[in-house]
Structure formats: C-alpha cells, structure tokens
Amino acid sequence: MAVQFAVRGEYIQLDQLLKAAGLVDSGGAAHAAVEQGQVRVDGAVENRKRAKLRPGQRVRFGAEEIELVAGE
Template sequence: MSSEFCVRGEYIQLDQLLKAAGLVGSGGEAHAAVEAGMVQVDGQVESRKRAKLRPGQQVDFNGESLVLVAEG
C-alpha cells in the first residue's frame, strides 16, 4: 500500500519519518529497523538513521510505501 507523507520544511530525517508516519512506535524501533536493513529509500537499503529525506523520495518499510510530498 502506498500513501503520501507531507514534509514540512526542506527535509525530514528517516528515523523521525518512521515515527511520525506511525510505522514504528518509538525512535528506538526506528533505529533498530534501519540498522537491520529493513528500510529502503528510492529502492535502495538505507543504513543512515538520520538520512535527510526530501519531497519526491519514496520510503518502503514493512510492506508500506510512503511518497514524500512538499507541504503546501
């Protein structure tokens, strides 16, 4: 399933996105998921917990896809 996530400002960090979108329950869960190689950004496994994500990028995690869009 794919959905949109509105980015306020220039970017959002990967760990913050996972938590804000409700894909994980805590920052610790977000860090563990990234460290385990469970998160993909634009089709590539992302290993940086605080990767800066910008509108136009897609994040895939646990069967969910989020497409980042600019606020406005």
C-alpha cells in the first residue's frame, strides 16, 4: 500500500522527496540511494537525483512506496 505525499507547487525533486518523506536521513544519503539504483519512479529505475516529480507519479524505495498527490 502506498503512502500519499502532497506536493506543494508544480513538482518536488527526487532527493528532496526522499528526505521529506523520512526515507533517508540526509541529502547525501538520498543521492547515494539514487546513484546505487535503489529508487524507482513509475516502475523504472531513476538515476537523476534531482528528477522533477509531479502529482500522479509513484516512487518506490525499498519496501516503501509513495504516491504523489497535489497539495493545497
């Protein structure tokens, strides 16, 4: 089951999402996870640390899945 994360504005960068969602402790840890191919966006491995993610997309990191929704 995916956890919903509200995106304030048009998008959120992948590294910022991982940190804001509490999946990593720091930006450096987020960058390392992406570089190691541990993060999937919409089912595909994402290797861009600062990929712009928008509502409707899904991010998987380990056993965690995040569904991005539009914030208020």
